[in-house]
Amino acid sequence: MAEHTIKAFDEDIDRLRGLIAEMGGRAEAAIESAMTALQRQDLVLAAQVVADDKRIDAIEAEVEKLVIQVIALRAPMANDLRDVIAALKIVGVVERIGDYAKNIAKRVPQITANQRTLEPVSLLPSMAQVASEMVHDALNAFAARDADLAVAVVERDTVVDDFYNSVFRTLVTYMVENPKTISECAHLLFIAKNIERIGDHATNVAEMVYYAATGQTLPDRDRGGAAAEE
Amino acid sequence: MAEHTIKAFDEDIDRLRGLIAEMGGRAEAAIESAMTALQRQDLVLAAQVVADDKRIDAIEAEVEKLVIQVIALRAPMANDLRDVIAALKIVGVVERIGDYAKNIAKRVPQITANQRTLEPVSLLPSMAQVASEMVHDALNAFAARDADLAVAVVERDTVVDDFYNSVFRTLVTYMVENPKTISECAHLLFIAKNIERIGDHATNVAEMVYYAATGQTLPDRDRGGAAAEE
Numbered sequence: 001m002a003e004h005t006i007k008a009f010d011e012d013i014d015r016l017r018g019l020i021a022e023m024g025g026r027a028e029a030a031i032e033s034a035m036t037a038l039q040r041q042d043l044v045l046a047a048q049v050v051a052d053d054k055r056i057d058a059i060e061a062e063v064e065k066l067v068i069q070v071i072a073l074r075a076p077m078a079n080d081l082r083d084v085i086a087a088l089k090i091v092g093v094v095e096r097i098g099d100y101a102k103n104i105a106k107r108v109p110q111i112t113a114n115q116r117t118l119e120p121v122s123l124l125p126s127m128a129q130v131a132s133e134m135v136h137d138a139l140n141a142f143a144a145r146d147a148d149l150a151v152a153v154v155e156r157d158t159v160v161d162d163f164y165n166s167v168f169r170t171l172v173t174y175m176v177e178n179p180k181t182i183s184e185c186a187h188l189l190f191i192a193k194n195i196e197r198i199g200d201h202a203t204n205v206a207e208m209v210y211y212a213a214t215g216q217t218l219p220d221r222d223r224g225g226a227a228a229e230e
Numbered sequence: 231m232a233e234h235t236i237k238a239f240d241e242d243i244d245r246l247r248g249l250i251a252e253m254g255g256r257a258e259a260a261i262e263s264a265m266t267a268l269q270r271q272d273l274v275l276a277a278q279v280v281a282d283d284k285r286i287d288a289i290e291a292e293v294e295k296l297v298i299q300v301i302a303l304r305a306p307m308a309n310d311l312r313d314v315i316a317a318l319k320i321v322g323v324v325e326r327i328g329d330y331a332k333n334i335a336k337r338v339p340q341i342t343a344n345q346r347t348l349e350p351v352s353l354l355p356s357m358a359q360v361a362s363e364m365v366h367d368a369l370n371a372f373a374a375r376d377a378d379l380a381v382a383v384v385e386r387d388t389v390v391d392d393f394y395n396s397v398f399r400t401l402v403t404y405m406v407e408n409p410k411t412i413s414e415c416a417h418l419l420f421i422a423k424n425i426e427r428i429g430d431h432a433t434n435v436a437e438m439v440y441y442a443a444t445g446q447t448l449p450d451r452d453r454g455g456a457a458a459e460e
Contacts, residue, residue, distance in 0.1 A: 072308055179409055189419070
């Protein structure tokens with residue numbers, strides 16, 4: 001590429017990275033707010049999380065537009081092209097993470113303020129904290145092309161899976177003992193599942209970062225979680 | 231583009247479409263087999279669905295490689311470039327549909343052969359049938375750039391959501407009356423949710439097809455389902 005094209009390309013890439021960082025920050029904030037809304041039974045905050053998700057979707061659309069523009073105008077070479085396509089894939093994953101946070105928030109009104117019902121899920125906030133940190137670190141690993149940090153994210157996914165297994169068993173036991181709470185507990189089960197999926201998606205991002213940085217794939221760990229409660 | 235480049239580009243696009251059609255066919259087959267495995271408690275078939283998902287993932291990787299190659303070698307212009315990027319997005323969605331089918335199959339061994347437990351979910355196979363047809367039609371709409379068919383897919387998503395709401399209520403009632411089945415019913419709840427998500431993803435594909443064919447977006451229906459059981 002001519003020098004001015006390289007400069008323009010670098011500026012585009014900077015803007016792309018900025019958008020992804022903003023999107024990641026918003027997704028993390030959405031997870032945190034959704035969990036706060038759940039714990040405090042704060043319906044206003046829950047509605048806010050649902051509304052804010054539109055901004056995450058809008059950033060994804062913006063990234064997509066920018067990627068097409070970068071490819072069309074700058075005709076990046078193989079490696080740069082792969083980076084740009086990787087950015088597109090990563091925003092797709094972050095958008096899904098935002099959706100999971102939104103889904104958690106949407107369930108808040110369906111779980112009535114009943115201290116006893118919420119008692120069995122004291123693990124959920126800590127579980128969400130780990131998942132949210134994984135999202136944070138996965139995007140930091142992407143920004144810094146840090147393969148070691150990416151590996152650390154992938155390894156932490158078992159923590160989230162272990163949390164999920166505990167929550168699943170605790171909730172099932174609680175439902176058996178308190179059949180009146182079954183409907184609410186079912187929503188809590190889905191919330192636990194959503195958090196578990198956030199961990200999976202952070203892991204996916206970390207795996208993409210690792211591959212981009214090293215050219216190697218990490219050994220297959222066969223996550224995907226649906227049977228994680230085994 | 232020079233004429234030979236156009237011809238090569240068209241051949242690449244044909245190959246791309248062929249791969250997407252194959253992937254879609256495999257995803258549909260996976261949904262069907264997963265449901266058959268569930269109904270017949272066929273653990274061998276369930277394991278087969280899980281194993282076959284690797285082929286769907288492999289096709290996604292192949293499409294991604296081909297897309298990068300097409301962009302790098304053929305330098306498609308704006309509209310063609312958008313089509314190629316759309317293909318990349320669509321295979322991402324089909325890959326997720328395959329994952330949902332795999333997740334259903336993974337739960338089969340966790341649901342013990344108990345005719346009474348399966349009784350409340352007589353709706354699941356019909357629900358899966360509608361979702362699977364949506365996937366089929368969404369990919370046909372993509373292949374034929376058929377905006378009307380895409381609209382029909384989007385409209386059918388409410389059928390799947392209605393099924394889901396019925397299954398959710400039926401299962402909760404069943405759990406209350408039969409606390410011993412709670413753990414199995416929880417798995418069935420997740421299966422229902424997976425099918426509901428397949429419908430959502432087919433809808434996403436249809437929305438992309440509609441946008442590509444008309445340049446318009448369909449009115450926002452705010453799906454995403456987590457609160458569909460309201």
